[in-house]
Amino acid sequence: MKIGIVGLGLIGGSLGIDFRSHNYTVLGVSRSLETCQTAIKIGAVDDATTDLEFVAQTDLIFICTPLDRIIPTLQQLIPYLRPTTIVTDVGSVKASIVYPCSQLWTNFVGGHPMAGTAGQGIADAQTKLFVNRPYVLTPIATIPPESVKILENVVRSIGANLFLCTPEAHDRSVAWISHLPVIVSASLIQACMSESDLGIRQLSQNLASSGFASTSRVGGGNPELGVLMAQYNQEALLRSLHQFQEHLNCLITDIKAENWTNLGQSLESTRRDRSLFVRMPQFNREIGNRVIFTLSFFLFCFCVASSIG
């Protein structure tokens, strides 16, 4: 099977590397000739050009552009597509992409590989980025089931954990665990910067440590991505934000009223509930690194000892 990738950034490039390692032929398209050359050089594609027509003969096309370029890219692609070509995207919001795209192209299946790093470009593309990471597909009723099956198999081949749901369920879920945290975390940074006493603000900056670093991390992320997710997932995000405000208000009320029993019960439940969202793999990865490090060290010592002996 031939796979086309339009948009050769971190996600497009990393998908390409993995697809090629599973013997798919991968043809890439980027607006930048330099990106095409890099993609060829690092083995993310078999070949790449700046011309959309280049992916016309592929069986499955991944649109890996930023959210606001997905619909225009599909529109430009359509003249070159064969009726059987399956098109998918990797956008982090689904309903506002999937319905317009499905009207343009029946064989469109929305997708969202939930893997990312701090990097963005083709130079950051890496192998096995999607292994054990969620990959959501959001097929709607009008899509031929066999197209979904083909895409499912390709997603599974790169080791991702496949989830199937409606575009709406996807959007509400990511509003909770991905988009709400960005706005909350950004508000935290803004609030800390609003301290009017410069000495105290400076002291806060000096005293901030891992707790602040963690809580503020996603609020210090890419502003363009933040705006796009708010734009494309506005309704679900606002819904989550209002729920957040209500819960925050309750905690503030308890603190004001010195209702420490209530506050304690709330913090007891958040400690318990967090584990429903944050599973072991991340922890395991950390432990894994330590184990590898320790083993390497002992093997090293052993080798030194035996070469001396």
Next chain:
Amino acid sequence: MKIGIVGLGLIGGSLGIDFRSHNYTVLGVSRSLETCQTAIKIGAVDDATTDLEFVAQTDLIFICTPLDRIIPTLQQLIPYLRPTTIVTDVGSVKASIVYPCSQLWTNFVGGHPMAGTAGQGIADAQTKLFVNRPYVLTPIATIPPESVKILENVVRSIGANLFLCTPEAHDRSVAWISHLPVIVSASLIQACMSESDLGIRQLSQNLASSGFASTSRVGGGNPELGVLMAQYNQEALLRSLHQFQEHLNCLITDIKAENWTNLGQSLESTRRDRSLFVRMPQFNREIGNRVIFTLSFFLFCFCVASSIG
């Protein structure tokens, strides 16, 4: 100089280990005999008992109990103290501790070593926990300057970065960067748990990844510590929470009004401003681990190659 440590948990134990490595004699007191024995065994103290009188002959006493035990512990200590004995604490809130304690004991200097791990007990005590970490002292006008100097030197001896400020400045600073994040992060977890559609809540739990893990980390922490910091730093925390609400409201207004330019500018500034609070050491530590790991690996390969050759 002889140092007394009352309360042999993570902080008390780790202080003891470092003080002893700098040739101070360290005498410990814990309510639990088992803890005393462990502290002696791991080298956190020269000797320890369950009797407060045991530290009577020391020159400098660190009260390392939980926040709500600091004032009662000082009250119980006073009958045994010589007038020259300096007493300090390690509580994470200062004004509500320092003023009552200074009235009880003129030679009291508030302190806050800002180092911690997930652990809490003597078993988690470790060497060099305070190296390059902030250690705040909050002397007030009534304290003999020479007492502060002595404590400053001891704090510097364990490699901590010393900061001097008023108890109020400390409390407002930690409200921003330590206590506000706990409440915000807890509200995030509560909000995500409030999703009434069980399928969507389950999907959120499956899709949550590093962004959610980071933002929710401190909200999933120790409930008792969370309640104590709210109790003892109520005023500064409420002030920070109200500022946070205002900034959150502004972002929500922009999202509602589809004022994407404003939202983009806000996220641009939070990206920039975060770097004022989050400095390089943490990043360096991660890089450092990778460098050590890579070097170990190459050394290992080299040794294997030379033992084969």
